[in-house]
Amino acid sequence: MVADADDPRRRVRNTCILAHVDHGKTTLADHLVAHGGEGLVHPRMAGSALFMDHLEEERRRAITIKSASVALRHGDGYRVHLIDSPGHIDLCSEASAAARLADSALILVDAVHGVHVQIHAVLRQAFLERLRPCLVLNKIDRLITDLRLDPFEAYHRLRRIVDEVNSIYSTLRSGSYFSSLQLDQAADEEEEEEAFVPAKGNVVFACARFRVHQFADLVSRGRPDMTRKLLGGLWGPYYWDKTNKKVLGEKEAMAMCSSKKLQPMFVEFVLKPLWKVYDHGLKEEDAASWLCDHVVKAFNLNVSTRELLQRKEDPKVALQAVLRAWLPLAETVMTMLVDCTPDPVAAQAFRVVKLMPPRELAPGVAAEYAGIVAEADKVRRCVAACSISARAPVVVFVSKMFALPYNMLPLRGPDGELLNHSQETGESDECFLAFARVFSGVLHAGQKVFVLSPMYDPVRGDTPGKHLKEVELQYLYEMLGQGLRPVASVGAGNVLAIQGLGTHIMKTATLSSTRNCWPFASMVFQVSPMLKVAIEPSNPTDLRAFVKGLDLLNRADPFVEYTGSEKYVLEAAGKVHLELCIKNLHERFAKVKLNVSEPLVSFKETIHGEGLGLIDSLKVPQEFVERTAPDRKFAVRVKVIRLPDALTKVLEESKELFSQTIKGQITRSNKAMSSQSSQDDGHSAAKLRQNMLSAIDNELEAISVQVDKEKLESYRKTLLGYFRRIWAIGWCDKQVSPNFFLLSDVKSSSGTTTSQDGREGVLVCGTCNISISEKLGFVSVSDAETNNGIDNSESSTYAPDPEILRNIIVSGFQKAINAGPLCDEPMWGLAFIVESYVFTGSPDNYNIFGGQEAVREACRAAVLQSKPRLVEPMYSCELTTPTEQLGAVYAVLGHCRAKVLREEMQEGTSLFTVRAYVPVVESSAFSEKLRDITSGAADALLSFSHWESIPQDPFFVPKTREEIEEFGDGSNMGPNLAKKLIDSVRRRKGLRVEDKVVEHGRKQRTRAKKV
């Protein structure tokens, strides 16, 4: 065995930089590349070269668009793979690709702007990917130069940021959100401690560029015992007792020197000296000699006189040169990475639970496929151990594909041989490379590997080519920003680029040297694609090139999606992402002129009944809507109720948990191969149940002031009753959608009954099973068994095959919730209560399609009769504006139906931050108006927040006396927004729209006469 110190893997660090847009990630990367990039960036250019932003578009927009990796060297043989990622929320998939390949994350926070919403998102991402985070407080110089804070104020600001970040992270760790993912909590031995503590060394203060360790060393003049003492007090409310040379706590300090104004040690020893250097360093007169005497000579720094005297051109240059030598940023950050972040061996042991979740098979299946299972287990163990033994299977994860023009590929290989870049993607001049990391074994150029899609199941096997392909790789490269250095092989724990997979991988994949390997878990994204546009070539003859281009774009971008075969719809994460996709399609991949529609916003459909409306719905029981199957074999009666919004939200947020729970049940009940661990099922079901119950309690709590207790309790009971009768849950686009299909209350209406048209029918109490309720733990297994099955005494006579009937009814429901009655958009937050009757003496075979249609019709009709409402997506908007523009900004917000949540002044600046919800449908107009009215001074960041129903009745016509008094016959009512939106969607989809062109002709005539 290799001793730890000689083990090359122990000297590798894989880290990504995550932060909000513009907080300084690429600038920090520049400093690190200048330090360890072996000449890629000159130290003097660090911070201005923006080496990692090499794309033309990145330079034009001054933001990072693609995440990119660079291999750096540090100290005693350390190799750091640094991945810079974009901070813009639209490009979050790039950050996800970076996080998957890293073991640690440098979380950057701009000290001037503080903790943005995006910081929550990146901390969550780091947590979910099980990365070890380190904090970098950036732009501290601006606290001095721009905000002009004194050291004490700056200290408070920095403390607030560190506390806030710690509190966000501890919420994540507390497991209140993700306990089901914390399968091995014991592994996180520091669970109780704060995550970011300067004395631990995992907080860097930049661009003043230090960890507190450096100041502890400076003050103690290199005496280790003194350094240790100081280090403990250099952050937080600790004070220095000069006489006794010891650290005092707040109380002790107050007692000792109550008359004096004490300053914490961080202010005294760190910030004050720093402020002094800045004060003098930026002064007009004499700065060079002051810096030279008090810093350069005092600390014996290596700064050339030429650099010191350059201050005439730019006063900052000399200061920067002195700071660079005094407190070298890159050295500090690199040392932090080495000291505080895990090497791949330690990291993979911890991350394997997330990357390759344990699979537990049904005992019979495990025995039958023992060989496969044993090998797959071995693969997992090798990933956990980051094995580089020659016998270890090779496992690689590709987190994205990226395109590079062929002419930018290296011409020669590692031994100087000529490389043959055969163009695999047809006539395209773009080469697709895989952005990847080896997790086990040693990968060689030219090696044959299996490409496993995320759907691959080694136990079930695969029809060749569908989820498993064998591919011969071409070349391997170490990534150096935009440059590539060919290598012959890459061992586990390293990040690399692979050539030769262009036509085999769409977005992500697992590569393995054995087919007996489970694919890695899917990646976590902060948002889902929200913005859609219809797109087509301007010239129909360009269709072929256009379709090929779309396909290439789909490969090159981890997030974009397109659908269609005649009409193409492109889905992107947001406006910036969409613009980039269209630009790439137009200029690189399709090279044809395009027609792009206005954004097509998705809607959902629901019924009236938010908040108090929920209780009202109990008062007025809905009528059942009845439909008979065309073959007159059975009839269904359906009514619909609105679920509480908090519950709908939980269902939406727990899509993954839900499908795990349901799939676990399905596979187990079918005795098929289960790929979920039973422990995981138990966790997720209990978690889900708890979340659902808390959601109801929260919702009821919110309205408890307006409603008496009894009513609340009765409503709660009714809802819990529903949870015991969940027949099916909605599925939309292969994902769980927040709608339930419930069995009617069996006791109240069981037995033979007569249906609408006079024929005798038998009520099917539970043709299906209520396994979802059972699985979620709302009913016990024994309850489920008694409720299960149709009324047995009659079943054999009247229901030839309950399973077929069940499938017909559930498919009808699924069809209905996929396209509601208002404008064929998916339904949202509804529970359909269904009773189905099988007619006596019916023929044996069901008309399946007709039956489904009858159920679908019944569901749609039930929605139409229950005050249907349109639901629109909302962006969360964080807007920064100068005070003088605040009025104009509010006008725009009001005009665009935004709901302002709060506004606050940014401390020490004249800027306001306004947080609001803005309807997605208004967002284009919003951004444009904001830009026009404030001449670009206000800057808004939009990210998807939630769905919200529009309270307006789309079919409102004044009916009651009061309404008629208020609105007259409807002619002078303003435009009905909900109706307008519904009509626009219907028109787009080619559905019938009732256009009443001249509705009130008489009035118009009267008006005309007056003129």
Ligand SMILES: Nc1nc2c(ncn2[C@@H]2O[C@H](COP(=O)(O)OP(=O)(O)OP(=O)(O)O)[C@@H](O)[C@H]2O)c(=O)[nH]1
């Ligand atoms: N004063 C000061 N400015 C900084 C510092 N770090 C970065 N900046 C400036 O902040 C701006 C944004 O920096 P970038 O490094 O491009 O930010 P980023 O986080 O990479 O941005 P995205 O990649 O678009 O998310 C640039 O103008 C930098 O010069 C710093 O420590 N001090």
Ligand SMILES: [Mg+2]
């Ligand atoms: Mg950047």
